[in-house]
Amino acid sequence: MFRNRLGIMLIRMCQKGAIPGNAFDQTLKLTTTLTQQFPSQQCDRESPLYLEWDGFVSVMESWTNVMKSDSELRDLLREKAVSLARLVLNYDPGDALVLCCVLRCMNSGLLWVVDIDPQLLLQPYLQKIFSCVESLGKVESKTRKVMAAQNIAMQCFIKLCSQFGSLLLPYLPQLYEQYETAVKQDIISYSMRASFIEGFVILNLLRPDLEQQRVFLRQLMQDASTVLRELQRCGALSSLEGLVRYLGIHTSPEDPAFCPDHRAQLCYVGHVVSVVLKNSVLPSNRQPGQPLPASPEQHPSYQLTVPLLTQFVLPVIQLLHELWSGKAKHLTSSYFQHLYQLSIAEKEIIRGKVLSYSASQPGQGEGTSQMQNTLVSTLEVCLQCVANSFSVFGCQHMLDIGFVDACLKTIFPSTAGLDCWKMRGVIRGVTLPLVKLCPPEMWQSVLLPFLLQCCHTVFTKLRQSWEEIEENKTSAGVSAEQIEGIMYGAGDEGEISQEVIDEQFAIVLSRDYASLIEAVCMTKKQVEGEKGGEGGGEKCDSGEVEEEMEEVKEGGAGWRGSGIRDKWMSSHEIAPLASHLLSSGGAMCELLFISVFSGLSWGDTRCAHTFTNIAGLIIMKVSTGLLPVPVIGKLFEQVLVALQKHGIHEGNRTALTSLAQLMYETMVSSLRTPLST
Known part of the structure; x- marks a missing residue:
């Protein structure tokens, strides 16, 4: 935070002092120095080279904020900015943690340079992304640092497709060919495949022919369709027991029959449906001559995604709700007995901490925490798919095909045994987006049934949770000092710690529920001279x-x-x-x-x-x-x-x-x- 503020102050001083060229000269000099340094051993978050690159990213992000509103300065620094970008793109630190900084710089600190001369820098940008994907994919030990670098590289690819789609569209066949080669070499994970597909979907939507879009989407979703058929064949989507056996929760990673790819494949199908739906909304800035489907059925993604909503998305939501409710504990092996407890990441979030790239996780690879994180991610994207389907195909059409009734029979009845933390998904993923996108003429038939079930379910849970919390406080007599020590690591992880965490989860769900009721009841008045944006209930004007x-x-x-x-x-x-x-x-x-x-x-x-x-x-x-x-x-x-x-x-x-x-x-x-x- 200090380095970030220091960078912003530096840039503002340069703006005010009419010496921006000198400041950028110093930035270029710093870039030259950093790109000539290579770590002699594996870096951690305390390593000098990592700290220097982390600070450099903050400086470049500050330059980005300046360049957005100063076209004259951007033209003035054109040649120097291109030289700086080339230095960063040609740098290969040989360490995953430092590479994370390089990719972060590409993702948030250098895109304004690409905008200066996209014809010159787009190709090197893409080459850097694919070279990182290839090198990281061949690393045998997939540590947190390696996975973080892969995720940032994918974010950068998606952002490139979003900002420079019209320039990248002619190269879509070559990009897809490189992607297929990486898939055949088995050097990219299923999550990275979904990210690549998201970028391709963004580009595909710019094609001037609906049939071409439809054909390419079918090609993109072929692997997901294959995985879905396997899930159906194994009975993983028809019963909770079938899902448990497919995931291998009934056994352990040492069992030869255990397949770690199964959980990744389940998440992969959900992510593919999500990214296709999320990016299927027709862009508001369509170019002249771009097609407009005459009806939802003619949308390129309709025939590919709507069947998956009922065959995959809703069954997975119901089964994972039942799983997190503890209904499969009798089927769970001793190895995965902690699956239904809070994951390490969730505990750290509640304590206000952030897991470092080098943090060690128990059971890394095939452990319980990996299973937890994958299933939580799967549930989140499936819930998002429901709201996105209404956004893309319209509330009236989803009502006509019976999808509204299917959702009401599936999503909310299965939430009875969920804790407060996981119950947030039905608000964030489904109901709140539906409140914002549902037209008034569909309130009675679509929105109100969702709203009534969601509010009844969540309110009942919160009322019960707060009653239990007050009873526990009264009976346990926990002091403020004890709570503070537990939250910030001064105490042990005993029974009181769990009670404190439960209270924090109740607070989080209460705030989400308050945000939902606020969206239903309040709109911000536009008053002359008013400052700030939406969300009057979130912050109190002092x-x-x-x-x-x-x-x-x-x-x-x-x-x-x-x-x-x-x-x-x-x-x-x-x-x-x-x-x-x-x-x-x-x-x-x-x-x-x-x-x-x-x-x-x-x-x-x-x-x-x-x-x-x-x-x-x-x-x-x-x-x-x-x-x-x-x-x-x-x-x-x-x-x-x-x-x-x-x-x-x-x-x-x-x-x-x-x-x-x-x-x-x-x-x-x-x-x-x-x-x-």
Whole structure:
């Protein structure tokens, strides 16, 4: 972070001081020095050469930010920038960790140089990527550093295809031929194959003929179709027991029948379907003469992906939900007995740490952690496939072919036994994207069934989780010092550690759920002079909070009468979807109220702030007569519970107090009789 800030400061100083050429001369000199150094032994994250390259990447990323908005400076430094890019592209450190820095520089620090002269630099860029793929693919020991370098190389390839697609399209046959050669030599993993396919799909979409696109897509997905037929033949998609046996979870890596490629193949099919769907949305900047399918069935990817949605995507989602729910524990061997626990990566994320490239993982290669990571990735991409299919083929068509009903019968019923961490997928992967893309005319038939099932499932889980967390805190008497020590490594990994991690998972799911309800209920008001972007529930404007606090302390003249309503509506307004739900009533309207007012007292101040904003908007929108007096009393009671929980925080206390006042003034006509509690 320090090196990154230092690089930005350096570039800004050069901009202000009218000496950018001198600064770039120093950058070029540094590049020359770095590309003449080679590690004498394997590097780690403390090695001087790695640290120097890591800092150099930050400097080049800073130059990228400058060049985006300064075309004159870009023209001025044209020759020097090309020379610098050539030095980096010709450098082969012979160490995977340093190579990660070189590839990061290519991916985020040098693409502006390619944009200066793509005809000159595109070919060397591609040659560098393919040479890295070939050299890393021949390394026998696939360490974390090697896999990280491969992933960055693939990111760079995809970004090239996205930014320079029209220039690369004529070379698509040659690129695909090189890819096929690498596949035949077995030097690229299944995840890398999926990344190559994503780049090819991006280029293929630029072809002027729909039939050509369709033929090439069929060629790209041939391997995935072969793997799917094998999965069906083995019964891996028809039952949980079949999936367990296909993956080898019932045995161990020492068993000759165990095949580590099986888990990779399962993930590979999911990734291929995902990247094809994700990149099948017709580009908004289509060139004149580019084709436009007359119907979803005529889309080049339709015949190839829609059958896989029902034959692969939905069965895998259901089976993996059941697997993570623990329904296959009796089939699991002792070697994989920890499969259903948190992975090392998940624990480190919760503790706020990042796994280093050189970190050692138990069971590297065929271990439990590798199986966990692969299956989690598979579930994520399959959930994304569901939302992407609606985006590409339209909500009406997916409803007509019965895909909506199939999803409702498959996705949510199988989540009952999931923990909070893994339940986030149904929000992030399916429901939240659907809220954003579903047109109003399809709300009733498509969106609301998804929304009702998702909210009911997640809210039930969260209510149960927070009740258990509060009970555990009361009975265990865990001190703040103990929690801090456990979270940051000062304590052991015993029972208390698991309780703390469970609470963090509940917080993460609560925030995702709050984001979903926020997307349903709130839209950002475009106010003149307003700063910031979307997500009013995610961050609290300290200036607004201080202003509100002052008004409350001084007697709150601005919060009386209609002033409090105007204040509440100053930055956000009720979303059309929420207006529809509140005016229609029914189960989703009731669940919306329960979620918002119950969420006020969950153990996370950010969620409390988000739900407070939402509560004020829906209270002002809903008809007073819709809420009986006892219900209003219960809502007030929830606000008081939240004040007791979060009142120690000034921002939350001010907002909750304002909410209580707003509720009273809005519903005063219904409060002629005493509240029934």
